[in-house]
Amino acid sequence: MGVRGLQGFVARVCPDACKTVDLREMAEKHRIDHPDSPPVIVVDAMSCVRRWYTPESWVCGGQWREYLAILEDFINAFIAAGIKLVFYFDGVVEEKKREEWIKRRMKNTEEIATLFRFIKTHRKQPGREMFVLPSALPTFTRFALKSLGQKTVCTLQEADFEVAAYGLQHNCIGILGQDSDYLIYNTCPYFSIENLHLDRLVTVMYSREVLCHVLGISSTHLPLFACLLGNDVVPESLLEGFWHKCLTTSPHRNNSYNRRTNILLSVANYISKIPCSYSSLKHLEEMLPLGSDKSLLYRGVNSYLLPGQQSPWIPPNVINCQMSSLQQQSALCQDKEIFQLAKEQHIQSENYSIFNILSNGEIECSNSLEDDYDTEIPGQALIYRPARQHIYSILLESGKGGAYPLVKEWFVYFGNPLKQPELIQPVRPSVTGGTPNLKTLWLAKGPDVEKQRYSTFLACFYLQDEMEELQALEAPVAGFCCLLAYLMMQLAQVDSRAVHLGAVLIRGLTTLLMANSACGFPFKMDDLMPWAVFDGKLFQEKYQQSHRGCSLEELLEGNESLYTPFQNLKSLICKVCMARNRTIESRPRGNGFNTGREQRDFNPRFQQPHRSHFVSPYHNQMRGFTQRHPQSQGRGSGHPYWRRYHLPPR
Template sequence: MGIKGLQGFVTKVCPDACTMVNLKEMAERHHINHPDFPPVIVVDAMSCVRYWYTPESWVCGGQWQEYLANLENFIEAFMAAGIKLVFYFDGVVEEKKRDEWIKRRLQNNKEIARIFQFIKTHRKQPGREMFVIPSALPTFTRFALKSLGQKTVCSLQEADFEVAAYGLQHNCMGILGQDSDYLIYNTSPYFSIEKLCLDRLVTVMYSREDLCRVLGLSMTHLPLLACLLGNDIVPESLLEGFWHKCLVIYPPKNKSYSRRTNILLAVANYISKVPCSYGSLKDLEKMLPLGSDKTLLYRGMESYLLPGQQSPWIPPNVTNIQMFSIQQETAMCQDKEIFQLAKEQHIQSENYAIFNILSNGEIECSNSLEDECDTEIPGQALIYRPARQHIYSVLLASGKDGAYPLVKEWFVYFGNPLQQPELVQPIQPPVPGGTPNLKTLWFAKGPDVEKQRYSTFLACFCLQDMMEELQALEAPVAGFCCLLAYLILQVNSLSLEDLNAFVALILCLKGKAAAQLADLQLAQVDSRAVHLGAVFIRGLTTLLMANSACGFPFRMDDLMPWKVFDGKLFQEKYQQSHRGCSLEELLEGNESLYAPFQNLKSLICKACVVKNRTIQSRQRGNGIITGTRQREINPRFQQTHRTSFVSPYHNQMRGFLWRGPQPQGREYRSGHPGRRRFEFPPRWPR
């Protein structure tokens, strides 16, 4: 996650350490100097996603087709220059960095609250200065890159270490990212994604050597500098006294510098006088107020030591143990074959979240663009928890007493202080005939097993009765309907208008090119639709998890957002539906979509009727104006767009009618009257 202020310091105070380079020319020189090593740039994808996401709209849930096209253009630019890319993604949050992760998530909550306040006040998207990446963007980016034929690696520890190690071990041309830790590691050259001009393939290369020259340090001092400035292991809060001491000994010479810059210069001055030895490090540990953990400084130094490297700060007989290795004996999963396959799929970015659960029974989910003031829509973490509980049950073997091990969840949602993980109990899904074991789902072959995989997947969402109807649909549409049915069953406030908007979205999206979607203009932005878009996208990641656990009844590519969702298009359909527009307008005048619209809607209705869920009509127009003249209504469309919608499944749905608008405050019917929809699992003991 980097060293606070170091990147800016290098840019402003050490301009000689920032050199504009042409990557194509560097690749040509690299090929001449290293004929046995093709020019490879290893990419820290987690620090790049915010720069890759350039579509104008970012609050509505993501412009996924535009984003996919951007990634394709990015790859093609490097391929044209003969440069191979290797992409690394964070696969875990290490325990030593959990506190920093929590701190950032809580800060992100505040930023998201400000975004929703802006949208409600101005009914438009904020400027780029308030930009946050769309929900689940890193997750879907790695699957996108893999689908585009790129080598994509999901790390077994913090990705920056694996990126630096890969660059060193494979003699890479450089590292592309935006993380000041790459100024500290003794590895390949570090290129800036922020400064990259893609059409000319020029960017800034940061020089560790020039940074050391300006600071009067050697390269071996850099890890100590990072630790004494505060990083992910050594908290800044423990260093304030030390910084004050350095500033007294080495007072600022330039009054125009910021306090952080003066601290950095003073600390560099101090450590330039410290001999590079293990004894010196021990002396520093005694001097610093490191609290109860006196090994913080040592562990911080060790974290920058790459495989095969030695450091004067660390005894030579201590071997580097950074490369993450989970012992089978301590893992949740005791089956070696299953464990190994899950690990391989994790590294190769082929599954989602499965290895984390099987290895240490822990999973996390970052912030989503959710409105904490909207009490009618629970946090996505809570909406999808029942499905996750079923997935955990599929993955984890129960003990002799039938009890499952608890799973630790670090999920961000309003009201969760993240002081400790929530302990979640796996629950068996209602699979007809019982849940197959993992070896059957993952390794067995044949049509019967394929059917078991599909039915187990649906049972994770309590939709096993819809198997025949869903299998008749195209795979992306089937996944979409599975998610939509689950959402409507879980969230009682979702209305007939919401259902219409989602169904119109999936139908109207098909056949639209990225350029068409980019040209779509919204007169206004609705905050509730923003919230629903984020919830839906997080639902797709839950589908990915279930698909991975159940042995891939779907191709992962069929569950990707660019197949089923577009943020601006959903906003348009949501606003049209909630202001009561005609079905003709909702379906863009395309009469061929009428029957599919009725059929998909009926499919969702059938699932709701089985669970005794009544979907109410509840318009939330709020005076939204689209800026376009309403078309004349085709009588055929007008005839069928009504609140008393009759489903083709009406024989199974006798007596079921779409209800009219419901009075405010009245409790909606659900499948379990009187039961709380969400039950919080026990937390860690205090």
């Protein structure tokens, strides 16, 4: 996150710290100065994805092939200049930053609610000013870059620290991102992704030296400066009194500046007058209202020290003792070989969420484009929980009496206040002969093991009986069929809003990735990527055509070669549903881009969002949720808009 207001402060108050640079020229200079090492830019990918996603449609799940082409163009521009890119992604939410993560999720929830209100009112996608990332975009960006041949790293701790450390240790020409923390770290130069002109490879480089000159401090002061302004470690709420003291004594206060700018200048003035020593830091800790956690300031300053660096604020014997929770944890019920393999796959962006579960028994999922006022589609977190419970049981060995360790889930969905993690019980899937252990699934070889991997994967989604038919399909089609069949079994009515359902489908693909990783990769990860099976704009178009009652010929655009495959796949999914006594119900909704319920008066001031009664056909773990959100009234099977389709067997 960085320091609030610092990026804008640099642009407004010290514009000399914003220097326009030509990356081609910098790369050429690097080659002259360092002929044995190519010029490298390390990319903070999480702060770049918003800039990268420029396809027209974004609300209905993403235009993935267009996005893939954009990423390829981005990479090629740097390759043409002889610059190597290394992409870093956040691989963990550290405990010290969980509170900040929750705040961001709540803010995203408000933004998404505003987006749905706009769509219901105007029946169209809003402008870029209301842009929300398509669901799971960072996850699939990671795999996209890897598929394009790029070095892609998933971190073991907060990404900004690892990015800064890599940039320093590998003599990179700079860091590309948009996070003011890169002004605080003593590392290589910091380039702006927001100001990048890709065609010319020109951008803005921010100068720490000029910033320090304007503030009247040295670079040694920067970590303490960041902490006393509030960051991911030191909450701003603890600093108001200190800021007031600084403001009243600072000679740099300027009425033409806003309050935040004056706070930055005043805090800098205050710390410029104190000795750079551990005793000064301890004095500040005693002065600030840190409660019982008197080491908060110390830990905040220490978090900016990269490997090999020292600081006068920190005693030398405890330098760089920080470690992420994932690094400190040992594997849960697993041997070292499996744990090490999961860790390597995590770092190299080859698996999805597996190492977090094995090392810490914890997993999180950010916001999806879900409508909290839609009473008929549950949150994707609840829809896919039964599948995740199966995955957890594959990963975590049971103890005495067959009991599994509980998994801590931080998933965003309506009704979950995120006050604490939900403790989820793993559930063993129905696999003929029992669930193989991870050593078998991950390390053994041979056709029998390949069959076990595939059947275990299918069992996660209750599809083990359809193994022969699914294996006969092309891998991307088989993977997406698994997802659709699972959704048909979980949702009694298929009367989706396209935006919401698009998000559910995309999150379903990440669940496939998790299952695939746990089961030893019966599929290639590339076969489960959205650009192989899904396009949000096309999905929106076909959704509307279906609800207008278009014929099969119209839906398939007259392409006769698609008729038989389409009917076969539809029959397969219907067969799965019939075998489990699931009746698919649908409701034509007519024309128009609309994701809300037209016949309900929508007034967010007087109406609270609620969800329908959703009970998984396999488990009863949703009992608390459904008690909080009883089924909406006034719409039964006799409603004139309802039309029920009893799908025939093949």
